[in-house]
């Protein structure tokens with residue numbers, strides 16, 4: 001796609017789920033991909049798959065990065081080799097939920113992991129990448145929010161709080177960038193089948209599977225399609241927010257299960 005030729009697209013949380021699907025969606029467009037996550041081997045595997053599929057000329061730069069570490073984020077962004085330093089599109093996707101406990105019974109470590117990743121990690125990336133976009137007078141930040149930022153569900157307390165924060169931060173960033181060419185979009189999915197529920201339930205696969213039992217969830221590719229749509233609109237168009245749910249989901253708490 002001409003529009004994306006040589007554009008540098010950075011995706012956090014690219015080792016799995018929605019982030020990996022976004023990497024695939026952009027791989028065939030002539031853009032250059034910066035893929036970041038903690039699990040470097042998974043990133044390498046994905047990069048190999050994409051190069052096999054789309055050709056060796058596909059340019060991918062891998063970053064082993066924990067977005068919770070502000071110094072690591074600063075160093076990763078400031079030390080990008082020069083062909084990779086001018087990021088055009090930042091997809092702030094790295095995120096997770098931990099637990100589904102009642103607030104008054106919740107686990108501090110779970111809370112801190114969610115707050116540090118979903119809010120602070122997204123802020124660090126934004127803080128280090130966006131100034132360059134402003135200087136270059138081009139750029140697009142896509143934050144992966146959630147239906148959980150629109151509606152709170154029982155046991156969702158802190159996770160929903162982090163996604164409500166992402167929603168407010170996206171809106172705030174858009175306001176602060178008014179007058180520049182930099183665009184800001186929040187893509188807010190409902191239920192998407194990824195490793196999300198395995199992570200939420202600390203590896204309890206049975207419990208994770210039950211989340212999607214009897215309904216047809218979204219796929220990571222469905223979300224990548226929407227992200228792709230948002231960043232390929234003409235420069236005068238800023239899609240501020242998109243809420244995307246499975247047909248079997250009416251709200252955060254109302255789903256239709258066939259069994």
Ligand code: NDP
Pocket residue numbers: 012013014015016017018019036037038039040042065066067068093094095096097117121144145146147188189190191192193194195196197199220
């Ligand atoms: P996955 O668990 O499949 O992917 C999460 C990704 O985030 C992984 O690549 C993981 O990589 C990365 N990640 C987590 N913590 C960190 C960290 N500290 N530093 C860097 N990367 C990190 O889940 P999804 O694809 O579903 O989740 C992606 C985003 O979508 C999240 O923000 C989630 O909240 C959001 N979302 C998901 C929905 C769903 O139903 N699945 C619905 C709505 C929103 P690694 O472990 O290698 O670091």
Ligand code: 8X3
Pocket residue numbers: 145146147148156189190191192252
């Ligand atoms: C992920 C979707 O409904 O589990 O953000 O919170 S939900």
